[in-house]
Structures are given as C-alpha cells and as structure tokens.
Amino acid sequence: MLAPRESTSREHRRLDGLWDFALDRDGRGRAEHWERGPLPGARPMPVPASWNDLVTDRDEREHAGEVWYQREVRVPRASAGRRTVLRLDAATHAATVWVDGTEVARHEGGYTPFEAEVTGLVHGRETVRVTVCVDNRLSLHTIPPGVLVEEEGRPPRQVWFHDFENYSGLHRPVWLLTTPTAYVADVVVRTGLAGGAGTVAYDVTTVGEGRTSVRLLDADGAQVAAQEGASGELVVPGAVPWRPGAAYLYTLEVRHGEDVYPLAVGIRTVRVEGARLLVNDEPVELHGFGMHEDVALRGKGHDDARMVRDFALLRWIGANSFRTSHYPYAEEVLDLADREGVLVISETAAVGLHLSLMTGVTIRGESTFGPGAIDEVTQRAHLQAVRELVERDRNHPCVIAWSIANEPDTRVPEARDYFAPLFAEARRLDPTRPVTFANVAGAGPDVCTVSGLADLLCLNRYYGWYVDQGDLAAAEAHLEAELRAWRAAYDKPVLLSELGADAVAGLHSLHARMWSEEYQRELLAMTLRVLRRVDGVIGEHVWNFADFATAQQFHRVVGNRKGVFTRDREPKQVAHWLREQWRGGYSGGWPQA
Ligand code: GCB
Numbered sequence: 001m002l003a004p005r006e007s008t009s010r011e012h013r014r015l016d017g018l019w020d021f022a023l024d025r026d027g028r029g030r031a032e033h034w035e036r037g038p039l040p041g042a043r044p045m046p047v048p049a050s051w052n053d054l055v056t057d058r059d060e061r062e063h064a065g066e067v068w069y070q071r072e073v074r075v076p077r078a079s080a081g082r083r084t085v086l087r088l089d090a091a092t093h094a095a096t097v098w099v100d101g102t103e104v105a106r107h108e109g110g111y112t113p114f115e116a117e118v119t120g121l122v123h124g125r126e127t128v129r130v131t132v133c134v135d136n137r138l139s140l141h142t143i144p145p146g147v148l149v150e151e152e153g154r155p156p157r158q159v160w161f162h163d164f165e166n167y168s169g170l171h172r173p174v175w176l177l178t179t180p181t182a183y184v185a186d187v188v189v190r191t192g193l194a195g196g197a198g199t200v201a202y203d204v205t206t207v208g209e210g211r212t213s214v215r216l217l218d219a220d221g222a223q224v225a226a227q228e229g230a231s232g233e234l235v236v237p238g239a240v241p242w243r244p245g246a247a248y249l250y251t252l253e254v255r256h257g258e259d260v261y262p263l264a265v266g267i268r269t270v271r272v273e274g275a276r277l278l279v280n281d282e283p284v285e286l287h288g289f290g291m292h293e294d295v296a297l298r299g300k301g302h303d304d305a306r307m308v309r310d311f312a313l314l315r316w317i318g319a320n321s322f323r324t325s326h327y328p329y330a331e332e333v334l335d336l337a338d339r340e341g342v343l344v345i346s347e348t349a350a351v352g353l354h355l356s357l358m359t360g361v362t363i364r365g366e367s368t369f370g371p372g373a374i375d376e377v378t379q380r381a382h383l384q385a386v387r388e389l390v391e392r393d394r395n396h397p398c399v400i401a402w403s404i405a406n407e408p409d410t411r412v413p414e415a416r417d418y419f420a421p422l423f424a425e426a427r428r429l430d431p432t433r434p435v436t437f438a439n440v441a442g443a444g445p446d447v448c449t450v451s452g453l454a455d456l457l458c459l460n461r462y463y464g465w466y467v468d469q470g471d472l473a474a475a476e477a478h479l480e481a482e483l484r485a486w487r488a489a490y491d492k493p494v495l496l497s498e499l500g501a502d503a504v505a506g507l508h509s510l511h512a513r514m515w516s517e518e519y520q521r522e523l524l525a526m527t528l529r530v531l532r533r534v535d536g537v538i539g540e541h542v543w544n545f546a547d548f549a550t551a552q553q554f555h556r557v558v559g560n561r562k563g564v565f566t567r568d569r570e571p572k573q574v575a576h577w578l579r580e581q582w583r584g585g586y587s588g589g590w591p592q593a
Contacts, residue, residue: 001113001114001115001186001388001391001392002184002185002186002187002261003331003335003392004087004175004177005261005262005263007259007260007261007262008260009179009180009258009259009260010177010178010179010259010260010261011076011078011177011178012175012176012177012178013076013175013176013177014173014174014175015047015071015073015130015173015174015175015176016046016047016048016173016174017046017047017071018044018045018046018047018071019044019045019046019047019069019070019071019170020038020039020042020043020044020045020069020070020071021039021042021043021044021045021051021067021068021069021070022034022039022040022041022042022043022067022068022070023051023055023060023063023067023068024065024066024067024068024133025060025063025065025155027065027066029066029068029133030066030133033101034068034070034131034133035070035098035101035103035131035133036101038070039068039070039131042070045069045169046301047069047169047170047173047174047301048089048090048169048170048171048172048173048174048298048301048302048303049169049170049171049297049298049299049301050092050167050168050169050171050298050299050300050301051067051168051169052165052167052168052169052299053167053296053297053298053299053549054297059155062155062157062158063136063155064136064137064148064155064156064157064158065135065136065137065156066133066134066135067133067134067136067168067169068131068132068133068134069131069132069133069134069169069170070129070130070131070132071129071130072127072128072129072130073127073128073129073130073176074126074127075122075125075126075127075128076176076178078178079119079122079123079178080123081181082119082178082179082180082181083117083119083178083179083180083181083183084117084118084119084122084176084177084178085115085116085117085118085175085176085177085178085179086099086104086105086115086116086118086130086174086175086176086177087113087114087115087174087175087176087177088105088107088113088114088115088132088170088172088174088175089113089171089172089173089174089175089302089330089331090110090111090112090113090170090171090172090302090330091107091110091114091132091134091169091170091171092110092111092134092136092167092168092169092171092300093108093109093110093135093136093137093138093142093168094106094107094108094109094110094134094135094137094142095107095114095132095133095134095135096132096133097116097130097131097132097133098130098131098132099116099118099121099122099128099129099130100121100128100129101129101131102121104116104118104121108142108381108384109143109349109381109384109385109388110168110171110327110349111171111327111328111329111349112328112385112388112389112392113172113331113392115177130174132170132174134168134169134170136158136166136168137156137158138158138160138166140372140373140374140375140378141375141377141378141381142378142381143348143349143350143378143381143382143384143385144160144161144162144326144327144349144350144351144352145160145161145352145353145374145378146158146159146160146161146166146352147159147160160352160551161351161352161353161354161355161357162326162351162352162406163550163551163560164292164294164326164548164549164550164560165294165299165548165549165550165551165559166551167294167299167300167549169299169300169301171293171299171300171301171302171330172301172302172330172331173302179259180208180257180258180259181208182206182207182208182209182210182256182257182258182259183206183207183208183256183257183259184204184205184206184212184254184255184256184259184260184261185205185206185207186204186205186391187202187203187204187205187252187254187261187263187395188202188203188394188395189201189202189203189252189263189265189395190202190432191265191266191267191268191269191397192267192269193239193241193267193268193269193280193281196237196238196239197235197236197237197238197239198235198236198239198240198241198267199233199234199235199236199267200216200225200233200234200236200250200252200265200267201231201232201233201234202214202231202232202233202234202252202254203230203231204230204231204254204256205230206230206256208256208257209257210256210257210258210259211228211255211256211257212228212229212230212254212255212256213226213227213228213229213254213255214226214227214232214234214252214253214254214255215252215253215255216234216236216250216251216252216253216265217250217251217252217253218240218250219240219248219249219250221251224236224239224250230256236250236267239267240267241266241267241268241280242266242267242268242338242341242397243268243279243280243341244279244284244320244321244341244342244343245320245341246341247266247338247339247340247341247397247398248266248267249264249265249266249338249339249397250264250265250266250267251263251264251265252264252265263395264335264338264395265395265397266338266396266397266398267397268280268397269281269432270400270401270432270433270434271434272434272455272456272492272493274491274492274493275487275491275492275493275494275535275536275538276493276538277400277434277456277493277538279343279400283538284320284343284538285320285538285539286320286321286343286495286538286539286540286541287318287319287320287321287539287540287582288314288319288320288321288322288323288342288343288539288540288541288542289314289319289322289323289541289542289543289544289545289564290322290323290325290497290498290541290542290543290544290545291310291322291323291324291325291329291544291545291546292325292544292545292546292548293327293329293330293333294546294548294549294567295567295568296567296568299549302330302332304332306569307330307332307333307336308336309569310545310546310569311336311337311340311342313545313565313569314340314342314545315340316579317564317575317578317579317582317583318578318579318581318582318583319342319582320341320342320343321342321343321344321345321400321539321541322342322343322344322345322541322545323344323345323347323403323438323458323497323541324344324345324346324347324403325347325351325406325438325498325543325544326347326349326351326406327347327348327349327351328346328347328348328349328388328389328392328393329346331392331393334346334393334396334398334399335396337396337398338396338397338398341398342398343398343400344396344398344399344400345399345400345401345402345403345436345458345497346389346393346396346399346401346402346403347389347402347403347404347405347406347438348382348385348386348389348402348403348404348405349385350382350385350404350405350406350408351405351406351407352406352407353368353369353374353378353405353407353408353409354368354407354408354409354440355367355368355373355374355409356368356409357407357409357440367412368408368409368412368414368415369409369412369414369415369417369418370414374418379418379421379422382405382422383421383422383425386402386404386422386425386426386429387425387429389402390402390426390429390430391429394429394430394433399433400433400434401433401434401435401436401455401456402426402430402433402434402435402436403436403437403438403458404419404422404423404426404435404436404437405419405422405437405438406437406438406460407438407439407440407460408437408440408450409440409443410437410439410440410443410448410449410450410451411442411443411447411448411449412449413449415449415450416449416450416453419437419450419453420453423435423453423454434454434455434456435453435454435455435456436454436455436456436457436458437450437454437458438458438459438460438497438498439451439457439458439459439460440460441460441461441462441466441467444482444485444486445485445486445488445489445490446485446489451490452490454492455492456492456493456495457486457490457492457493457494457495458495458497459482459483459486459494459495459496459497459498460496460497460498460499460543461479461482461496461498461499462498462499462500462501463475463476463478463479463482463499463527464476464479464501464523464526464527465500465501465502465514465523469514470513470514470519472522472523472526475523475526475527476526476529476530479526479527479530480530480533480534483496483530483531483534483537484534487534487535487536487537491536492536493536493537493538494534494536494537494538495537495538495539495540495541496527496531496537496539496540496541497541498541498542498543499523499524499527499540499541499542499543500520500523500524500542500543500544500562501514501519501520501523501524501562502514502515502520502555502557502560502561502562503515503516503517503519503520503561503562503572503573503574504516504557504561505517505547505561505566505570505572515557515561517572517573517574518573520562520572520573520574521573521574521577524542524574524577524578525577527540528540528581542564542578543562544560544562544563544564545563545564545565546563546564546565546566546567546569547559547560547561547562547563547565547566547567548560548563548567549567564578
C-alpha cells in the first residue's frame with residue numbers, strides 16, 4: 001500500500017490531535033451502536049498515542065477489550081469530483097471504522113496501515129463523524145498471540161508472550177487523502193547496479209483511464225530518465241548508489257492521467273553470498289540495535305521528536321543498522337532511515353510464538369504449534385502480516401532483509417511446516433531481499449528445524465545474563481562454542497541479533513556485578529570480543545537501544561533495563577564505550593578504565 005505523499009494532484013490532511021475517547025469497560029459499545037452518535041462519557045485522547053499511560057485509573061490502564069475514538073472531520077472543499085480516502089497508519093491491534101455510522105473498514109494487525117475509500121460518504125457534506133473502535137485483545141489466533149484469562153468476578157486479563165507492554169490505540173497518524181478518480185494505486189521498484197549504471201525496474205498499478213508514465217529525478221530535481229507505460233526499466237548511466245551511511249535518493253515521479261505520485265528511490269543491491277552480506281556487492285558489517293517504539297506517556301504512539309532523537313543517537317554512537325523488533329515500525333521511521341543511510345531489518349509482529357517462554361500461563365502442555373495452540377488460523381494471520389509488511393516496505397532502500405518472526409519455538413518439526421509457507425510468501429512478493437527470523441536460545445544448530453529456510457542467521461543470545469549469570473568467563477567460552485557450531489552447520493552469515501544485560505541507570509559496582517552499569521559494559525565487551533574472533537559473524541544488534549516498558553515480572557525493574565540509553569534517551573556508561581568501538585573501529589580489547 002502506497003504511503004501518503006502530497007503532490008500537485010494529491011491533498012492530504014492529517015487528522016491528528018485530540019479525539020473523543022471512551023473506554024468500553026462493559027463491552028456495550030457495539031450493541032448500543034456508539035458509532036451512531038456522540039460517544040457516551042467521552043474524554044479527550046491524543047492521536048497518535050497509546051491511551052494506556054494517559055489514564056490515571058489502574059483498572060482502566062489494564063483494560064482488555066475495546067476502546068472508541070471519535071471526531072468530526074471537515075470535508076475539504078477540494079474533494080468535489082475527486083476520490084477521498086480515509087487511511088489509518090496503525091490501530092493496535094484490531095479496528096472497525098465508521099463514517100457517520102456506516103462501516104467502512106475492518107483491520108487486524110496493529111502495526112500496518114489500512115484505508116477505505118469514502119468518496120460517496122463525504123460527497124456533498126461539510127462535516128462527517130469518524131468513529132474507530134480499537135480492540136487490544138490478543139488470542140492464539142492473532143499476530144502477536146496472547147491469551148485472555150477470564151475468571152469469575154474479575155475483568156478479563158490479557159496475558160501475552162512477548163516482552164513489551166501491550167500498548168494500544170491509534171498509534172500512528174490518521175489521514176484524509178484526496179486523489180483524482182483515475183490514480184496511481186501502487187508502485188513496485190527494483191533497483192540494480194552494473195558497470196557504473198543504475199537500473200530502476202518499475203511496475204505501476206493504476207485505476208481508471210489515463211496514460212501512465214514515469215520520470216526519475218536526481219537529488220537536485222533534474223530528470224535523469226523517463227519512460228511511458230506502466231512497467232519497464234529505467235537506465236541511469238553514472239548512477240549515484242544508495243550506500244550505508246551515504247544515502248542518495250532519487251525521486252520516481254509516477255503519473256497516471258492527472259495523478260502524480262512521488263516515490264523516493266535509492267539505487268542499491270543487497271544479497272547474501274556464502275557467509276557474507278553484500279550491499280552494492282560490498283561486504284557489510286551490521287552494528288546497531290534491536291529497538292522499540294516506546295517512550296514515556298506516549299507509549300507506542302509515533303512521535304517525530306522521539307524518532308529524530310533516536311536517529312541522532314544512532315549516529316552519535318556509530319550504529320549503522322537496526323531491526324524493527326518486534327513489529328513493523330512507522331513508515332516515517334523507514335523514510336528517515338532511507339535519508340540517513342541506516343540499514344533496517346524489517347520484522348513482522350510475530351513475536352511470542354513460543355508458549356513455554358515468558359508467561360506462567362500453561363497452554364496445551366506448552367507445545368507451541370498444533371490444534372488449540374498456534375495453528376493454521378494463526379498461520380493465516382501470520383501470512384497476512386508478512387504480505388502487509390512486504391507490500392508496505394518493499395520500496396525502501398534502507399530495508400535489507402525481512403524478519404518473519406522473533407524467537408519462535410523452532411525445536412519441533414511442526415515449526416518447519418508452519419514457517420515454510422511464510423518464507424515462500426516473502427520470497428514470492430520480494431525475491432530481492434534476504435529472509436530471516438530471530439532464533440531463540442536453546443534452538444541451536446543441532447535442533448532448529450527452520451534455520452535452513454533463512455538466508456541470514458539472526459541469533460538472540462544472552463550468555464552472561466540468562467545463562468552463565470555473572471560468570472563472563474563461562475559465557476565467553478559458551479558463546480564462542482555455539483557460534484562456531486552454527487558456522488560449522490551453515491555457510492550463511494550470522495548476526496548476533498540480540499545480546500545484552502539489564503542495567504539500572506545509576507547503579508554502580510566496582511566488581512561489575514549484575515544489574516550495574518559496569519556489568520552491562522563488561523558483558524558487551526566480552527561478547528563483541530568473541531564475535532570478532534569468529535569468521536562469518538557479520539555483526540551485532542545490541543538489545544536494546546533504550547529501556548522500555550514491559551509487563552510486570554520479577555526480573556523487570558519497572559520495565560526492561562537492557563537499554564544502552566535510558567527510556568528518556570540519556571546514555572548509560574556502556575553507550576560511551578560502544579561509541580568508541582563503533583566510531584573508532586573495534587579494538588577487540590576490554591574497555592579502557
Ligand atoms: C529476547 C526477546 C526480547 C526481550 C529480550 C530480554 O530474547 O527477543 O523481546 O526483551 O530477550 O530482554 O529478555
């Protein structure tokens with residue numbers, strides 16, 4: 001689905017700001033048709049934002065069920081004779097949308113956009129009422145999965161299998177878009193580089209009568225190639241490639257009839273060859289983070305200020321990449337990564353497909369895949385999540401790989417049956433990028449049934465934290481042995497996609513004991529030293545960029561403290577050390593005192 005882009009033919013209005021909000025504690029809203037009139041007992045709620053940390057009542061914060069958003073929208077005068085679309089960039093986790101009481105959209109999946117054409121409903125109107133019902137409940141059939149625990153005399157309680165807060169709401173912008181009635185519906189580009197020339201193969205989907213053409217403009221706006229027709233290939237002699245750390249963006253101006261859609265294009269290639277990851281045929285190392293869209297008060301609500309600070313810190317510390325752990329991030333984030341030359345592994349929201357980790361709720365003997373657990377209904381939702389991710393993000397030069405899931409239980413043969421169609425679908429939709437998943441501790445090369453499907457091996461490992469606790473010498477030996485076992489089993493690049501230690505900012509220990517800032521630094525130093533010794537390891541994504549909110553657990557100190565930065569984006573001690581490694585070139589030694 002095309003991201004909203006203004007042009008001479010497209011007018012876009014962001015419907016951000018305060019909406020009316022009602023928390024449907026008794027589940028009455030649908031039966032009482034709250035979409036037909038003003039919401040009962042409405043209070044103000046900002047969009048985009050999670051609602052959870054903006055309410056003061058603890059039971060409300062824990063509410064598992066539906067919440068309602070509503071606002072009046074002034075219909076743009078310019079919409080007459082044009083197509084009008086209502087687009088929601090993210091409603092977490094499922095939503096139904098009405099315009100003046102008429103249902104226009106339903107969507108499942110909390111981190112991908114959806115839209116509805118509302119031309120007929122806004123025609124001739126000055127204002128319309130938009131109502132959105134958002135459901136935060138997770139089940140074994142949703143991505144991500146969860147379980148609703150219902151007990152006599154208590155409100156239902158949501159349990160989930162992933163390690164971050166189950167924030168909910170309208171997390172990203174809501175738009176009212178107008179386009180001509182004949183319009184560009186989709187564009188797919190694939191770029192190549194050969195003998196100093198760049199190629200941009202394009203495929204445009206259109207609706208309505210009109211001529212289709214494309215022009216490619218360089219960063220100064222000068223035309224470098226042009227062609228008629230809905231598909232073809234542009235050749236750019238002397239193309240400036242998009243490189244990590246040195247992004248160069250062209251604009252593909254796509255025209256159909258009166259409609260103009262501008263798409264940022266970076267000309268680059270990515271592929272895996274043996275145990276190397278190549279961008280523009282040059283081997284790249286990945287140094288960066290698993291991140292989260294998470295900040296105080298807003299929760300998972302997109303915030304340009306947070307985003308800009310996060311990218312500034314990535315640059316400050318010398319990181320060149322991140323994984324969108326554990327869900328597709330806002331498109332604004334990918335746009336900025338395109339501009340900054342940051343490499344991104346884009347991940348679906350399939351986190352927690354491992355029922356014996358994390359929760360304390362026992363489901364079907366804790367075997368993850370099969371009837372009554374993660375089954376073919378879940379797999380259908382997961383397939384849809386893969387499709388929506390690839391279809392949304394495939395034109396971004398920053399995206400160098402697709403991650404199908406985080407830490408599924410891949411020790412069992414059923415996992416391979418479950419995952420094979422998901423890998424196949426990602427490759428069918430995009431044969432140009434490596435496909436991967438983040439492998440969980442315990443599913444080593446001898447037992448993992450899914451790694452053979454991946455082009456790039458992403459391993460999440462916590463030697464020195466969850467295992468070999470406080471014993472970095474043992475951790476060092478065990479990590480190295482495991483990495484060597486992977487390399488012996490597969491001729492594929494290995495990325496340590498998670499490593500880290502919790503550190504409560506301000507907690508110090510001369511002897512570097514667990515939870516101190518010193519221990520976090522020493523664990524990272526040990527891990528990076530091992531990584532540099534093992535051939536075929538292409539880098540590390542430290543867990544996590546910043547501290548983040550989680551469910552309450554005995555091993556969480558008001559959230560996960562593995563951040564290299566605090567939740568308000570200030571550095572812990574380890575940040576300064578990492579900066580020396582990443583910006584100065586890795587020394588391989590222990591940090592200087
Ligand atoms: C993991 C998960 C991540 C957790 C992290 C931790 O393996 O992928 O979501 O937050 O460990 O800190 O336990």
